[in-house]
Amino acid sequence: MELTPDTHIVLTLGDIQLNATIINxxxxxAVLVGVSWLVTRRLRPDxxxxxxxxxxxxxxxxxxxxxxxxxxTAVRQVMIFSGTLFLFIAAANLMxxxxxxxxxxxxxxxxxxxxxxxxxxxxxxxxxxxxxxxYLARLxxxxxxxxxxxLIGELSKGVSLSIRLYGNVMSGAVIAAILLGIAPFFFPVxxxxxxxxxxxxxxxxxxxLAAVYISSVMADASPxxxxxxxx
Amino acid sequence: MTELTxxxxxxxxxxxxxxxxxxxxxxxxxxxxxAAAMAAIAQQPDAAPTLSRxxxxxxxxxxxxGIYCFVVALILIFANPFWDAVRSAAGG
Numbered sequence: 001m002e003l004t005p006d007t008h009i010v011l012t013l014g015d016i017q018l019n020a021t022i023i024n025x026x027x028x029x030a031v032l033v034g035v036s037w038l039v040t041r042r043l044r045p046d047x048x049x050x051x052x053x054x055x056x057x058x059x060x061x062x063x064x065x066x067x068x069x070x071x072x073t074a075v076r077q078v079m080i081f082s083g084t085l086f087l088f089i090a091a092a093n094l095m096x097x098x099x100x101x102x103x104x105x106x107x108x109x110x111x112x113x114x115x116x117x118x119x120x121x122x123x124x125x126x127x128x129x130x131x132x133x134x135y136l137a138r139l140x141x142x143x144x145x146x147x148x149x150x151l152i153g154e155l156s157k158g159v160s161l162s163i164r165l166y167g168n169v170m171s172g173a174v175i176a177a178i179l180l181g182i183a184p185f186f187f188p189v190x191x192x193x194x195x196x197x198x199x200x201x202x203x204x205x206x207x208x209l210a211a212v213y214i215s216s217v218m219a220d221a222s223p224x225x226x227x228x229x230x231x
Numbered sequence: 232m233t234e235l236t237x238x239x240x241x242x243x244x245x246x247x248x249x250x251x252x253x254x255x256x257x258x259x260x261x262x263x264x265x266a267a268a269m270a271a272i273a274q275q276p277d278a279a280p281t282l283s284r285x286x287x288x289x290x291x292x293x294x295x296x297g298i299y300c301f302v303v304a305l306i307l308i309f310a311n312p313f314w315d316a317v318r319s320a321a322g323g
Contacts, residue, residue, distance in 0.1 A: 003309055069284070160295060167298035174305060205291040 005102040021107040028092045071215035086207035093199025105169040115162040118210045126217035246304040253300025260293045
């Protein structure tokens with residue numbers, strides 16, 4: 001049995017072998033970009049919003065509200081970054097209802113790539129917020145002795161983020177495949193329904209945790225924002 | 232008992248034990264978290280959206296340890312690296 005879609009080679013172009021993970025990621029990207037482009041193609045203030053545009057606006061408002069509720073200091077860039085993560089993961093997990101489509105989140109390489117983006121975004125937003133010195137000083141916050149532990153903490157955040165998403169999505173697919181061999185009529189449908197719910201919840205958690213990690217390095221007042229008001 | 236049988240035996244036993252012990256802790260923790268959230272919602276129904284959002288996030292974080300155990304068990308059964316090594320060493 002295939003645990004991940006990595007081993008399933010779809011297309012071979014010369015020396016390059018494209019597996020199902022890459023192809024499915026491209027399909028998800030194409031669907032997201034295509035739908036967004038089609039809906040916002042004629043975006044003018046005098047045209048009344050149609051059905052699709054209203055749906056997109058509801059989604060954006062929802063993401064905005066959730067991220068503002070979780071992180072008080074959220075700026076627009078954080079909302080865009082973690083909203084994109086949510087839309088990508090949720091779309092990939094929801095498209096698993098299409099027969100033959102396996103969610104690319106069931107492969108460890110996809111989730112590690114997304115986690116690397118988060119781990120790079122955390123120092124980037126921290127430096128953007130208060131400068132390099134401010135961010136580096138945060139890492140050695142109580143004293144210089146805890147610096148290695150803070151670094152290990154950053155790394156373990158990444159490991160837990162990636163393995164959580166991979167494990168949840170992959171286990172849903174594997175359980176459905178095992179049940180297909182045991183009780184092939186009714187139970188796989190129920191488990192597929194459950195794994196759709198799990199997929200959306202995991203997308204939500206990934207995006208929220210990314211926003212929380214980013215806003216934790218932007219939580220305190222930056223040296224530019226509050227100049228010497230403490231004695 | 233050949234080496235191949237030994238590897239299979241230990242892998243299957245360990246996979247079962249991993250899921251059993253790992254899911255035990257995660258289920259206990261999730262149950263406690265859900266019970267606390269239920270009690271809080273019963274006391275303050277107005278705060279239900281905030282409570283359920285926090286509950287979902289914390290449930291997922293608690294559940295991830297159980298998921299790690301499940302991933303290890305699946306790797307032991309379906310993608311065991313020692314199985315292939317022993318089989319190729321045995322010339323099979």
